[in-house]
Amino acid sequence: xxxxxxxxxxxxxxxxxxxxxxxxxxxxxxxxxxxxxxxxxxxxxxxxxxxxxxxxxxxxxxxxxxxxxxxxxxxxxxxxxxxxxxxxxxxxxxxxxxxxxxxxxxxxxxxxxxxxxxxxxxxxxxxxxxxxxxxxxxxxxxxxxxxxxxxxxxxxxxxxxxxxxxxxxxxxxxxxxxxxxxxxxxxxxxxxxxxxxxxxxxxxxxxxxxxxxxxxxxxxxxxxxxxxxxxxxxxxxxxxxxxxxxxxxxxxxxxxxxxxxxxxxxxxxxxxxxxxxxxxxxxxxxxxxxxxxxxxxxxxxxxxxxxxxxxxxxxxxxxxxxxxxxxxxxxxxxxxxxxxxxxxxxxxxxxxxxxxxxxxxxxxxxxxxxxxxxxxxxxxxxxxxxxxxxxxxxxxxxxxxxxxxxxxxxxxxxxxxxxxxxxxxxxxxxxxxxxxxxxxxxxxxxxxxxxxxxxxxxxxxxxxxxxxxxxxxxxxxxxxxxxxxxxxxxxxxxxxxxxxxxxxxxxxxxxxxxxxxxxxxxxxxxxxxxxxxxxxxxxxxxxxxxxxxxxxxxxxxxxxxxxxxxxxxxxxxxxxxxxxxxxxxxxxxxxxxxxxxxxxxxxxxxxxxxxxxxxxxxxxxxxxxxxxxxxxxxxxxxxxxxxxxxxxxxxxxxxxxxxxxxxxxxxxxxxxxxxxxxxxxxxxxxxxxxxxxxxxxxxxxxxxxxxxxxxxxxxxxxxxxxxxxxxxxxxxxxxxxxxxxxxxxxxxxxxxxxxxxxxxxxxxxxxxxxxxxxxxxxxxxxxxxxxxxxxxxxxxxxxxxxxxxxxxxxxxxxx
Numbered sequence: 001x002x003x004x005x006x007x008x009x010x011x012x013x014x015x016x017x018x019x020x021x022x023x024x025x026x027x028x029x030x031x032x033x034x035x036x037x038x039x040x041x042x043x044x045x046x047x048x049x050x051x052x053x054x055x056x057x058x059x060x061x062x063x064x065x066x067x068x069x070x071x072x073x074x075x076x077x078x079x080x081x082x083x084x085x086x087x088x089x090x091x092x093x094x095x096x097x098x099x100x101x102x103x104x105x106x107x108x109x110x111x112x113x114x115x116x117x118x119x120x121x122x123x124x125x126x127x128x129x130x131x132x133x134x135x136x137x138x139x140x141x142x143x144x145x146x147x148x149x150x151x152x153x154x155x156x157x158x159x160x161x162x163x164x165x166x167x168x169x170x171x172x173x174x175x176x177x178x179x180x181x182x183x184x185x186x187x188x189x190x191x192x193x194x195x196x197x198x199x200x201x202x203x204x205x206x207x208x209x210x211x212x213x214x215x216x217x218x219x220x221x222x223x224x225x226x227x228x229x230x231x232x233x234x235x236x237x238x239x240x241x242x243x244x245x246x247x248x249x250x251x252x253x254x255x256x257x258x259x260x261x262x263x264x265x266x267x268x269x270x271x272x273x274x275x276x277x278x279x280x281x282x283x284x285x286x287x288x289x290x291x292x293x294x295x296x297x298x299x300x301x302x303x304x305x306x307x308x309x310x311x312x313x314x315x316x317x318x319x320x321x322x323x324x325x326x327x328x329x330x331x332x333x334x335x336x337x338x339x340x341x342x343x344x345x346x347x348x349x350x351x352x353x354x355x356x357x358x359x360x361x362x363x364x365x366x367x368x369x370x371x372x373x374x375x376x377x378x379x380x381x382x383x384x385x386x387x388x389x390x391x392x393x394x395x396x397x398x399x400x401x402x403x404x405x406x407x408x409x410x411x412x413x414x415x416x417x418x419x420x421x422x423x424x425x426x427x428x429x430x431x432x433x434x435x436x437x438x439x440x441x442x443x444x445x446x447x448x449x450x451x452x453x454x455x456x457x458x459x460x461x462x463x464x465x466x467x468x469x470x471x472x473x474x475x476x477x478x479x480x481x482x483x484x485x486x487x488x489x490x491x492x493x494x495x496x497x498x499x500x501x502x503x504x505x506x507x508x509x510x511x512x513x514x515x516x517x518x519x520x521x522x523x524x525x526x527x528x529x530x531x532x533x534x535x536x537x538x539x540x541x542x543x544x545x546x547x548x549x550x551x552x553x554x555x556x557x558x559x560x561x562x563x564x565x566x567x568x569x570x571x572x573x574x575x576x577x578x579x580x581x582x583x584x585x586x587x588x589x590x591x592x593x594x595x596x597x598x599x600x601x602x603x604x605x606x607x608x609x610x611x612x613x614x615x616x617x618x619x620x621x622x623x624x625x626x627x628x629x630x631x632x633x634x635x636x637x638x639x640x641x642x643x644x645x646x647x648x649x650x651x652x653x654x655x656x657x658x659x660x661x662x663x664x665x666x667x668x669x670x671x672x673x674x675x676x677x678x679x680x681x682x683x684x685x686x687x688x689x690x691x692x693x694x695x696x697x698x699x700x701x702x703x704x705x706x707x708x709x710x711x712x713x714x715x716x717x718x719x720x721x722x723x724x725x726x727x728x729x730x731x732x733x734x735x736x737x738x739x740x741x742x743x744x745x746x747x748x749x750x751x752x753x754x755x756x757x758x759x760x761x762x763x764x765x766x767x768x769x770x771x772x773x774x775x776x777x778x779x780x781x782x783x784x785x786x787x788x789x790x791x792x793x794x795x796x797x798x799x800x801x802x803x804x805x806x807x808x809x810x811x812x813x814x815x
Contacts, residue, residue: 301430589718
């Protein structure tokens with residue numbers, strides 16, 4: 001199979017690599033004949049040659065065969081110098097040589113001169129016969145034979161009195177060049193034959209959604225001959241310059257990718273990139289115009305999903321194709337690009353790019369280059385982006401830049417500058433690892449260290465990994481990094497355990513992980529996540545709801561929501577479609593009716609069903625969202641939302657974000673609402689937002705912005721408590737405190753609550769909060785009374801609230 005020479009010298013055979021390094025003159029010639037200026041000169045010289053030949057034929061009546069010989073020979077030189085790998089170039093050289101030999105033979109010259117002029121035809125025959133079915137292009141081999149042999153032969157003709165010396169030297173050099181090329185081609189074919197069949201069938205090359213090219217079409221292909229590395233800014237030494245490069249083949253790189261656990265979609269996308277490069281190579285081989293198929297990439301996905309490892313494979317693939325001069329990957333972050341003052345950033349960024357020339361520059365967390373922390377724009381990051389964009393364009397032929405980061409942040413970063421989307425148009429998406437893939441990673445990591453599980457340890461690990469997935473904590477823990485950390489911590493726990501038992505533990509115990517080791521390591525690694533230790537169940541959450549006093553409409557609606565979530569999960573297990581569950585809610589009702597309590601219970605229900613990471617509720621008011629200046633509000637709101645990710649964000653008195661009393665409108669509140677709506681949509685799979693407030697005020701607030709009504713479409717109405725329910729609440733609060741009401745106090749308690757409800761002031765008093773306040777004030781009155789009894793006070797005196805205590809509390813609260 002035909003493949004260009006430069007990439008062969010960079011491919012998988014050590015002999016090829018050493019031969020390439022020992023033939024600097026050949027590489028220099030290849031670079032020289034491919035220079036654009038020389039291409040123009042050759043075309044001009046060819047035109048002049050044809051004109052001169054025509055003039056000679058016309059003016060001195062030279063035989064027309066000379067013209068036939070000169071024109072194809074000139075075309076052959078141009079075709080080879082322009083890398084036009086066609087048989088026409090070979091045929092032209094052969095015709096030129098035979099025509100000249102035939103014409104001169106008619107005059108009866110020496111036989112050695114005829115044989116010398118047959119050299120071009122012999123070079124063509126030798127190249128095509130010796131390289132049939134091999135890696136090297138025959139017409140280029142023929143050109144190298146002529147380029148190296150004929151000039152020396154002609155020089156020898158002029159320098160020696162015996163022309164036969166020039167003839168012999170010409171043929172000797174030609175045979176040596178041909179033998180050298182055949183030897184290299186044989187070594188290359190031998191190296192290709194050593195690639196295992198399994199390695200040649202990477203998933204990215206399988207026919208399928210990714211559009212991968214069948215591996216058989218790439219077997220033996222060492223590279224693609226595009227333009228040589230070097231751009232406007234290519235004066236710096238490329239990555240790995242001056243160092244021996246490792247042998248790499250496309251099949252070996254794809255086998256490395258195929259060996260990675262999971263990442264099926266990534267493998268297909270990489271296979272698509274390979275197919276594109278191979279198609280460009282074949283177009284060039286067929287003599288068609290083919291641009292150098294270099295492209296900058298964007299890797300998006302959560303941490304620990306193998307983005308850096310895949311970047312290394314991509315570098316090896318482009319290196320194996322001859323498009324990069326080294327498979328090295330230079331890793332960088334914001335600090336490696338941004339300087340300490342404006343102007344220094346461009347210098348620092350250019351130095352970083354220079355260090356990566358010829359290879360891959362991998363910039364992790366690239367979105368940090370657009371860091372609007374003060375709401376005024378990131379001047380340093382913008383300077384780095386501008387410098388990076390210029391180098392991405394200037395050095396597009398000898399550098400691949402990969403920008404990596406979380407998907408949401410990368411979307412915003414790429415949208416911040418039109419040049420980013422245009423120059424980084426290829427996106428590779430990395431998915432979160434499944435529990436099964438995490439377990440495979442653990443098995444492979446343990447086997448690599450020569451360790452093993454004891455009975456039950458692997459099952460315990462499997463259950464914990466499923467718990468991580470159920471709580472949607474895989475990305476926060478770091479996917480594959482979490483598995484590595486878990487095994488490391490578990491190994492430390494094992495070492496402590498076995499060494500505390502015996503100073504000379506059995507050899508097997510030194511390499512065996514127990515279920516307890518894994519459990520302790522797991523608890524240590526997950527302890528930093530708020531609320532993670534609490535593992536609610538659906539039954540316990542619903543039981544807590546049912547234990548609340550009153551709120552019958554609320555309980556009924558929450559039970560309906562829980563049932564819908566359960567049915568959706570069952571439909572999903574059977575492959576049936578279902579409507580996505582409501583994630584954001586409006587709690588409308590007077591204060592003190594249990595809205596915050598129900599929000600906690602709803603969070604526990606969602607966490608129990610695996611729809612939230614934790615049941616924690618972050619409570620907030622207007623002051624927690626609104627900043628001191630425009631631009632600062634969005635930053636403050638985003639930080640608040642970030643703190644609640646994985647749980648519930650409860651915004652009480654949410655209607656205060658819309659204040660119609662401002663003459664020019666509430667710009668700060670509107671900014672907070674706009675930011676909140678965007679996050680409610682972007683993070684709907686890992687966040688619940690509850691907007692709470694008075695019914696009438698919430699109605700006005702929801703009508704102030706069309707997006708609020710659409711994203712917060714589920715409303716739960718909270719009714720005011722009845723007198724009996726308030727009495728139950730007060731009695732329950734007293735019981736929790738270890739106190740009780742005297743028998744004669746209960747009618748007084750009922751009378752107090754009935755009076756507040758009858759007068760319509762119960763909502764202003766705070767419903768359940770009023771019940772708690774009555775009890776607390778009554779306890780204060782009791783304590784004042786019992787303090788006078790001194791040491792004679794009994795336990796009943798210390799824990800009983802009397803009717804007089806309640807009447808005193810009511811007078812204090814209602815005036």
